[in-house]
Amino acid sequence: MTRITRRTLLSGTASLAAIAGLGLLARPAWASTEAAQEAVDAFTGGKKPETGKITLTAPEIAENGNSVPVTVEVDSPMTEGDYVASVTILADGNPNPEVATFHFTPMSGAAAATTRIRLAKTQNVMAIAKMSDGSVYSDQKEVKVTIGGCGG
Amino acid sequence: MKKSTIAWIALMAVTAQPLGASALADPVSDSLEIDGQAMITEAPAPKEPAGHPFEVVKSGWLYREPETRSMEMDSFENPGMLNVERGEEIWNTVEGEAGKSCASCHNEASESMKGVGAHYPKWNANAGKPINIELQINACRENQMKAEPYKFDAQDQKDLSAYIKHQSLGMPVEVDLSAGDMMSWWEKGKERYYLRTGQLNLACATCHEANNGLYLRADHLSQGNTNGFPTYRLKQGNLVSLHNRFRGCIRDTRAEQPKAFSDELMALEVYTAWRGGGLSVETPAVRQ
């Protein structure tokens, strides 16, 4: 049994307050986690993505947030009966979470694509794949966006 | 607050603290090949005139993160090559009252311009001073083409300069200091390099000599060599000229910025090009 002590209660309250404070500060300028979640739901139709099948590759540290290479790869036979229909990329710390959506066909041969994206600050980048049977899978990476010494 | 205190704060920002496990303080030695062609990214420092501060001069490419490096290794993936292609169009476009293009006199740039960019800045007897590629282009436009000279950093100036310098890709930078009065310009450039200016009281040497290899916040400070200019910077998403970068650095020391192509910056170009002598021309290099 966990005993509630004054200390746990206080630290809990403090972190809740901190989270609430951050939320308030973040809301006007940046996509909140809620906005990112809404974008996920819009893409999946409310379905909760499973893990696996999709791999998102992004640098751990981006030298400049103006151009960050990201690659998505989805494990799929890419046949008429079983292929990846689309993959969307979302960034939860940008002014808008939507970044790009790739649409594949069996003619794609492989469900893999690379592009270069803008990240306004250190944040999570998410890739969600929608399969031809309607199932959804996701992967996520945190990308640290550095601020240069020479005026950013 | 006293000036010295501000400078001290500025220097405190220079630290050897790596950002993460993958970011090492020292530049990682690695080989740069562009479409399979080997580039010289490390070279013995020029011996003449004496007094080069380094044993080995290093390309800024060595100081970059893997993703930025790889963008330069494939000429298709390098966005600066879009500008080089545009530069080729300009090369072949007739402009001015004389009805000439660059190609009218110089024909195929791949032959006539091979090695040219590697040897600029160059003494110009008519001007009585060293000139760079940009000024040479403007001289051609005015005297041969009877066209308007480009304004500093006009997109066409950057694209055409990059196209011409790109014809020397891989060739080592070598400035001829024996011509004309080049040595006195080298001396002036050296003085400017070590001159502390601005509210932050920084010289070129403060970052690029004394602290190269360390971090200024998140900037991995390079030796500040000029072999990749005009260079494609991710920050601007465009080509950045050498004199733009000089002015940017000087602005960041919170000093008044000299004009592009002024004697002060031309001297600095002579001196910095010499400092990076022996490194391959990488134009258009890809930097953060």
Next chain:
Amino acid sequence: MATPKPRVKVPKKASAGETITIKTLISHDMESGQRKDKDGNVIPREIINKFTCEFNGTKVFECDLEPAVAANPYFEFSAKVPESGTFKFTWVDDNGSVYTEEQKITVE
């Protein structure tokens, strides 16, 4: 901004049914609509919003772009080549312009 200039890289030859890699790049500022000019006015959004790759008239790959795609949009993707033919690439600009490029491939 000068007229956007597309570049594509497609192998010249492939074997029947092979999956090849295609790279594309187009010069474009991708003005995000988030920036302000010197006077503080918002610079209106103007981006490439759609990219399509077709082979002999059949869709191979497509991308919807948002302002968070970097300037000079770059794509790398795959395509299955059943026969000799032509790849057609299309970029659609917010301003209504459409930029296209074609590249032939021979199956042997």
